Amino acid sequence: MKRPTTTAVAAPPAPEAAVDLAAPESGRSRASREGAVPRPRADAVRNRERILAAAREAFVEFGSAAPLDEVARRAGIGNATLYRHFPDRDTLVHHVVLFTTERVTASAEASLAEEPDAFAALCRFTHTAADERIGALCPMLADGFDRDHPELLASSTALAAAVETLLAAGQEAGLVRPDIGAGDLMVALSQLSRPLPGTACFDTDSFAHRHLQLFLDGLRAPARSELPGSAATLEDLTLKTM
Known part of the structure; x- marks a missing residue:
């Protein structure tokens, strides 16, 4: 089922010298707000999925004791990247x-x-x-x-x-x-x-x-x-x- 489309409505201009609370924030400023969780970068998401797919294949072949070096190699990443995602x-x-x-x-x-x-x-x-x-x-x-x-x-x-x-x-x-x-x-x-x-x-x-x-x-x-x-x-x- 298609999601209903929405039409963006422009916000009224903020008074001069006022802080526009609706203005877009940078990723860093959003993440710094109290309670905010930064969205993972696209390359980090891709790395995570590559690791999981590679680990699944290695576990199929070698069992759950498969060398983690082999998982990293199959994922095309370094060991440090693997351990950053999965310690x-x-x-x-x-x-x-x-x-x-x-x-x-x-x-x-x-x-x-x-x-x-x-x-x-x-x-x-x-x-x-x-x-x-x-x-x-x-x-x-x-x-x-x-x-x-x-x-x-x-x-x-x-x-x-x-x-x-x-x-x-x-x-x-x-x-x-x-x-x-x-x-x-x-x-x-x-x-x-x-x-x-x-x-x-x-x-x-x-x-x-x-x-x-x-x-x-x-x-x-x-x-x-x-x-x-x-x-x-x-x-x-x-x-x-x-």
Whole structure:
């Protein structure tokens, strides 16, 4: 939905020698006001995103113990810049999980809003989430990781709501079999988007997308088989991984 446009209204001229409180301030003067938070510079935002994307890729390849020097190299920055944004490994891991979760949530919402039908939206979301390396999150949720951090809880809740809405839309339209839950989808996605063990495997992304499409075809309604057990919810996954 387009945002409503607004028409700027010129402020009346200030009296001579008076201070124009509506006049634009420099970034430095705004930041110096009591309680004001300076907006990050564009290059700082780009550096932060490059670091998070590079760290996610390094964690996929080497695990969460990946050398931070390697993260900096992949991001194309110096170590000092990395540590300025993320002072230690735990902070970096925290923000990589948050970064990936938020991007996957946005993908679920955009897929449902933009695709012609709910099954096409489900396929688009699943392949996009695989490209976001969501399968790399699971190994990072190890001992010492603060799963109960308010930021992460809010992000996880938003992701669960987006995925459940996406799946429910397909089921209500009669396009997705009714005997699966969001947990089933996320288990398959996390397993199939992880790299295969060992270093001899190459071009695993193409295999991941092939097998994800096979899985998605198995979700089409009407169902051609009866699944054992019951549909897995995201709450089931949370309880089993605590």
